[in-house]
Amino acid sequence: MLGNCLENVRKNVPLVHNITNYVTVNDVANVILACGGSPIMSDEPEDVEDITTICGGLNINIGTLNKRSIEGMHRAGKKAGELHHVILLDPVGAGASVLRTDTANDLMKEIHFTAIRGNISEIKTLALGSGTTKGVDADVADAVTEDNLDNAIRFVKNFASQTGSIVAITGAIDLVSDDKRCFVIRNGRPEMGKITGTGCQLSGMMTAFLVANPDALLEAAAAAVCTMGLSGEIGWSHMQKGDGNSTYRNRIIDAVFNMTGEMLDRGAKYEIR
């Protein structure tokens, strides 16, 4: 089932408009290409409406935001909404600064997001109006664990219901939920946290998966999460003596590039709750 979602990306080659931070933007572009999509980046307010019009999906990531790009996010999101495109929000660092928290909240007021993906601290900030985000990483005290899993599932379903969006909270255990079902995913490796931008990459890739699977959005979002996590496992298995986080970064994108639907179906580790 999830493998089929990946194959649809390769078949449909969805064009994804990204307004994203300049730290990880190159990796976002390459991972969208790796999974079968086609990326385009544009954040200038006078450029974004035309660009988003020719795309199938819009990925808004608020890392390294500035006043110009925030205006670009609003204009692109409004236009993409009118065109019924897929729109994804990655609230990087929400809770870490007033500007980031406010920007995420403002965007959520004006734009209906197909999906929202972040770490637990960022999503809690959006849900509860405040958070304890430690920079761009989740606060340890917030982490989803086997012990608090029932609570976390309740939380993500509630937030999905409240927003009408698919909500993906990623970390050691990933949760992907609409208001009814929640995929609990246990792919991935802790070493992925030693590479900048695996979250940003996932958001770009998830947008491509959603565009290519309009009739199975929840499965598409879960398939993107499993693809990233499984690629982290496969990439790690190829690591050799002397390799470190920089080579690991390449190996993960390489694994996405070589992933087939069958491999994904075999390697995805999830339960539906």
Add this chain to the structure above:
Amino acid sequence: MLGNCLENVRKNVPLVHNITNYVTVNDVANVILACGGSPIMSDEPEDVEDITTICGGLNINIGTLNKRSIEGMHRAGKKAGELHHVILLDPVGAGASVLRTDTANDLMKEIHFTAIRGNISEIKTLALGSGTTKGVDADVADAVTEDNLDNAIRFVKNFASQTGSIVAITGAIDLVSDDKRCFVIRNGRPEMGKITGTGCQLSGMMTAFLVANPDALLEAAAAAVCTMGLSGEIGWSHMQKGDGNSTYRNRIIDAVFNMTGEMLDRGAKYEIR
């Protein structure tokens, strides 16, 4: 002959000023270093005139343009023109948005470009005033093929004549022309399209080649195209099980780094029409 152009880059270490998009900028810098040049990036209008003055060439790439950087492009281009520097235009996404098309057209009105490099959709947009650019990739319907090659050669020669620039249209078959001669180049691999920014990299590298070969500009531009394409072939030949587009990206730049004039002369596949 083309190998000599590469050797001149390594000998002269041309300093290239790049106003380029934030998606692929790191790769542009590393490929300019790989071929023997020295890159510097600056887009702030109040910085660009000083920076371009100490350089030998200016590479203007309009991907992820914004109003500030557009002003930077104009000021840098004007100054570089006064100093008779090499100036190259890479009209990324011309045809995909009004702002990009207008920006490319405005720049062409005010600045005389030594060379213009883009995909067929982008160049058609500049030549015909409109296009069918699909994001930052060429539209399939536009592609240069063996079947329409004669027409495409006529088109590129005409556009070169009209602009007084060397025009490089890159794709499965690459065309590099002044108004009299056209290099038809068949190096490269289709998998290069699965990496973001091989076109941007080529533009940066071509600027370095042009600066280092003032008396053989057409050959220099063709040599840069062959270096990129041949590096794509060599890089691919080094791919191992599990490698994908991210590793391929590194291997291409590595191949540029290791290219000698002799290797280029042996591996370049072109005819002159």
Add this chain to the structure above:
Amino acid sequence: MLGNCLENVRKNVPLVHNITNYVTVNDVANVILACGGSPIMSDEPEDVEDITTICGGLNINIGTLNKRSIEGMHRAGKKAGELHHVILLDPVGAGASVLRTDTANDLMKEIHFTAIRGNISEIKTLALGSGTTKGVDADVADAVTEDNLDNAIRFVKNFASQTGSIVAITGAIDLVSDDKRCFVIRNGRPEMGKITGTGCQLSGMMTAFLVANPDALLEAAAAAVCTMGLSGEIGWSHMQKGDGNSTYRNRIIDAVFNMTGEMLDRGAKYEIR
């Protein structure tokens, strides 16, 4: 001793706020992760004060500066100073344009930097008010050599005394000094100059080292320089046939990732003058 400084970074996981250029920002983030720190990037004036508040150190790099980011540098620096955070200046291209020279000088007037790191041309520009910076690389005529080493040590000690900052001048021979002692470091490889951003990476990493070693700032700065240089040596020893500057870039960050305190103590090549 230096190995202990590295171990403190891994133990304390310092959060480093970076206002840095968009060319090498991804590598800066990954090398900070590689050495054990945690990076966050933000340059919007309305965002930087909140972000720097939750961090332990601030790394200001003036490459690809613009008027907005310059304001961000000042506001972040002022706030970080009030909080007695570590603050580092990397004056990329000072001497190459009036805007860069003025920006570096203005920042030094308003902010007390814990450390300043640059190549000899950039540091000379700051010290003498003018320079011969060739783009972002040091001018050959400026280079620190065995022949002019005594003079260079006197110069760096004087500038450290004058500014009250630790001053690191990096090149073939690296000098790291407060006003009393000067580490003369001979790690590294010339091929590091064929990769964009090894200097930027070092500045990010040095900020992390300084935050994690408040009681041994000079040793911390020297340890960062030795870590980078030794990683360049180790990375180079892993190079295989066909590898070039792009793979070397990955191998250096990988070597930082795998460096232990013991390895650093064994491999660091320095004398104290």
